[in-house]
Amino acid sequence: MVELKKITKTFNQKGNVTHALCDVTLSVPKGKIVGVIGESGAGKSTLIRCVNLLERPTSGEVYVNGENLMRLSQKQLALARKNIGMIFQHFNLLSSRTAGENISLPLELNHIDKKDREKRVDELLDWVGLKDKKNEYPANLSGGQKQRIAIARTLANNPKVLLSDEATSALDPATTQSILSLLKNINKELNITILLITHEMDVVKNICDNIAVMNSGKLIEKGNVAEIFSHPKSELTQRFIDSTFRIDIPIDYQNRLKPFRESGKHPLVKLHITGNTVDEPILSEIVRKFHINNNIISAQMDYVGGVKFGIMLAEFIGSPENENQAIEYLMNKNMNVIVLGYV
Numbered sequence: 001m002v003e004l005k006k007i008t009k010t011f012n013q014k015g016n017v018t019h020a021l022c023d024v025t026l027s028v029p030k031g032k033i034v035g036v037i038g039e040s041g042a043g044k045s046t047l048i049r050c051v052n053l054l055e056r057p058t059s060g061e062v063y064v065n066g067e068n069l070m071r072l073s074q075k076q077l078a079l080a081r082k083n084i085g086m087i088f089q090h091f092n093l094l095s096s097r098t099a100g101e102n103i104s105l106p107l108e109l110n111h112i113d114k115k116d117r118e119k120r121v122d123e124l125l126d127w128v129g130l131k132d133k134k135n136e137y138p139a140n141l142s143g144g145q146k147q148r149i150a151i152a153r154t155l156a157n158n159p160k161v162l163l164s165d166e167a168t169s170a171l172d173p174a175t176t177q178s179i180l181s182l183l184k185n186i187n188k189e190l191n192i193t194i195l196l197i198t199h200e201m202d203v204v205k206n207i208c209d210n211i212a213v214m215n216s217g218k219l220i221e222k223g224n225v226a227e228i229f230s231h232p233k234s235e236l237t238q239r240f241i242d243s244t245f246r247i248d249i250p251i252d253y254q255n256r257l258k259p260f261r262e263s264g265k266h267p268l269v270k271l272h273i274t275g276n277t278v279d280e281p282i283l284s285e286i287v288r289k290f291h292i293n294n295n296i297i298s299a300q301m302d303y304v305g306g307v308k309f310g311i312m313l314a315e316f317i318g319s320p321e322n323e324n325q326a327i328e329y330l331m332n333k334n335m336n337v338i339v340l341g342y343v
């Protein structure tokens with residue numbers, strides 16, 4: 001549905017050159033939800049704005065629904081854009097119009113007659129669960145309600161693709177969940193393809209089929225959610241995955257933690273359990289093979305895209321030699337093991 005081919009975007013402001021996008025190729029298959037994740041300044045907004053040519057790439061090609069947007073005249077582009085809806089972090093509602101009038105705006109611009117507009121607005125308000133807010137002004141709506149109205153407005157002309165530019169970044173966790181569920185419903189029930197950008201892996205984990213990871217204008221990793229979560233290739237991707245877990249070292253352990261081995265202390269390790277290691281009994285193996293005790297301090301497992309993965313904090317208690325051998329054994333099994341210190 002969306003094909004970005006070798007997109008580059010260079011900004012040149014008074015001789016100050018920024019390479020916001022470098023050779024980015026990404027496809028969003030019809031009916032899927034694809035999430036682009038990256039830190040601030042990675043180029044996410046620039047990328048999503050290239051899809052509807054709000055930002056014109058310096059080079060590369062943009063196909064939406066089979067049409068090369070870079071080759072269209074302004075008039076043809078305006079038509080093609082009707083297939084592409086967009087929602088934003090700060091909703092972009094007109095404060096002088098009621099919720100219903102905001103939703104009606106694209107229909108007015110599309111010269112739909114008043115009776116049909118009214119019917120469609122009511123339908124859309126019902127769809128986003130805000131029938132009773134039709135005559136409210138945006139100032140009287142909560143953040144989540146404003147985003148629902150913005151979503152209804154973007155659905156008014158039946159787009160084929162929805163672009164979501166950090167649509168949940170200004171919302172609290174519970175409201176974020178409800179907006180993500182709404183996006184998932186839009187995708188499933190209205191068969192609208194979604195490309196979203198975010199800096200939160202939780203968003204991606206919840207609703208995306210595929211993930212692309214961006215860093216400094218480059219797309220450094222892409223794949224389906226299960227692949228990425230089970231076999232992250234880059235350190236940045238691993239960090240994003242880790243951010244979905246809330247595992248902290250207990251205060252008591254923090255107080256005792258030393259950076260180097262001391263007599264009577266044992267390694268405190270963080271284990272990333274993903275991919276092949278998840279279903280193998282390698283933790284019981286190290287206990288048997290190396291005669292150590294594996295004292296689990298905290299652990300969290302999750303299930304994404306049919307794949308189990310997780311993080312564990314544990315203390316390995318044995319002789320220094322056996323502890324080291326156990327850690328080496330896990331590393332040789334391709335488990336990501338980090339020795340946090342000694343407790």
Ligand SMILES: Nc1ncnc2c1ncn2[C@@H]1O[C@H](COP(=O)(O)OP(=O)(O)OP(=O)(O)O)[C@@H](O)[C@H]1O
Pocket residue numbers: 011012013018019020038039040041042043044045046047199
């Ligand atoms: N209109 C512009 N003129 C000049 N530089 C720009 C412009 N828009 C973006 N940039 C630069 O391009 C780079 C990528 O910015 P972009 O906004 O796409 O990143 P982002 O990943 O969306 O970041 P954030 O999450 O903070 O919004 C940054 O270095 C930014 O300063």
